[in-house]
Amino acid sequence: MSDIPNTRIRTALFTVPLVAIGVLGSATAPAEATTSHPAGPLTCRGEGVDPQALVRHRTETVIHAPLRTIWKLQTDVERWPYWQDAITTMKRLDHGPFRKGSAFRWTTPIPPNPATPATGLDITSTVQQLKHHSCIRWTGPAVGEGLRIDGVHVWNFTRVKGGIRVSTEETHTGAEVEADVPTATKLLRQGLEAWLRDLKTAAEAPHRPH
Numbered sequence: 111m112s113d114i115p116n117t118r119i120r121t122a123l124f125t126v127p128l129v130a131i132g133v134l135g136s137a138t139a140p141a142e143a144t145t146s147h148p149a150g151p152l153t154c155r156g157e158g159v160d161p162q163a164l165v166r167h168r169t170e171t172v173i174h175a176p177l178r179t180i181w182k183l184q185t186d187v188e189r190w191p192y193w194q195d196a197i198t199t200m201k202r203l204d205h206g207p208f209r210k211g212s213a214f215r216w217t218t219p220i221p222p223n224p225a226t227p228a229t230g231l232d233i234t235s236t237v238q239q240l241k242h243h244s245c246i247r248w249t250g251p252a253v254g255e256g257l258r259i260d261g262v263h264v265w266n267f268t269r270v271k272g273g274i275r276v277s278t279e280e281t282h283t284g285a286e287v288e289a290d291v292p293t294a295t296k297l298l299r300q301g302l303e304a305w306l307r308d309l310k311t312a313a314e315a316p317h318r319p320h
Contacts, residue, residue: 151168151264151279152168152245152264152265152266152277152278152279153245153247153264154239154240154241154244154245154246154247154264154265154266155239155240155241155245155247156239157238157239157247157264158247158262158264158279159262159263159264159279159280159281160262160281160283162283163262163281163282163283164283164287164288164291165281165282165283165287165288165291165294165295165298166279166280166281166282166295166298167279167280167295167298167299167302168277168278168279168280169277169278169299169302169303169306170275170276170277170278170306171275171276171306171307171310172270172272172273172274172275172276173273173274173275173276173309173310173313173314174272174273174314175273175274175313175314176274177243177267177269177274178243179313180267180274180276180309180313181242181243181267183309183312183313184246184265184309185208185246186208187200187202187208187214187216188200188201188202188214190216193308193309193311193312194305194308195308196218196219196304197216197217197218198216198217198218198219198230199216199217200214200215200216200217201214201215201216202214203215203234208237208240209237209240210237210238210239210240211236211237212236212237212240213234213235213236213237214234214235215232215233215234215235216233216235217230217231217232217233218230218231218233219231220254220257229254229255229256229257230254231252231253231254231257231259232252232253232254233250233251233252233253234250234251235248235249235250235263236248236249236250243267244266244267245264245265245266245267246264246265247262247263247264247265248262248263249261249262249263256286257284257286258284258285258286259282259283259284259286259287260282260283260284261280261281261282261283262280262281263278263279263280264278264279264280265277265278266278276306276309276310278302278305278306280298280302282294282298
């Protein structure tokens with residue numbers, strides 16, 4: 111699920127698997143980020159993003175931290191608000207280990223834009239596929255006043271020399287985003303880059319136990 115540019119809004123809307131709407135992103139890409147798209151979409155256990163979606167983006171970065179640290183940050187969803195300013199509330203809807211079927215509800219503010227008024231997005235995400243320390247795929251709707259986005263979000267975690275390459279790809283569908291695909295895609299890109307930047311900053315923090 112993810113975002114429309116605004117410091118606080120930045121990642122959530124487009125990052126919402128919906129992440130939701132990638133709307134929340136900063137215009138600055140995270141260090142070492144790249145938007146090159148290797149052959150084929152990202153997948154998790156054979157499933158990827160929506161192949162029919164008009165709004166889509168893929169990006170990645172290398173994080174110089176242990177995989178267990180990065181995985182913990184990404185899967186301990188109830189702590190997302192501590193390292194992602196764009197997320198205002200978060201509630202895990204199930205208990206136990208983060209796994210296939212896990213669900214969580216979160217909110218993020220969205221500023222006014224040409225298509226919709228200022229609103230807040232209420233996002234419900236459900237994990238559809240997961241492979242420990244390797245990949246996650248979640249889906250879900252992001253709903254706000256005059257706005258609904260359905261998203262699919264895939265994450266891959268790959269060991270590389272010096273760290274972990276975190277790759278992410280997301281698609282959005284819905285009348286509002288499809289009314290202006292270039293703008294929606296730009297916002298999604300900003301949201302995903304902001305998410306990677308925040309994840310990298312949190313994982314590489316000197317005080318964080320590895």
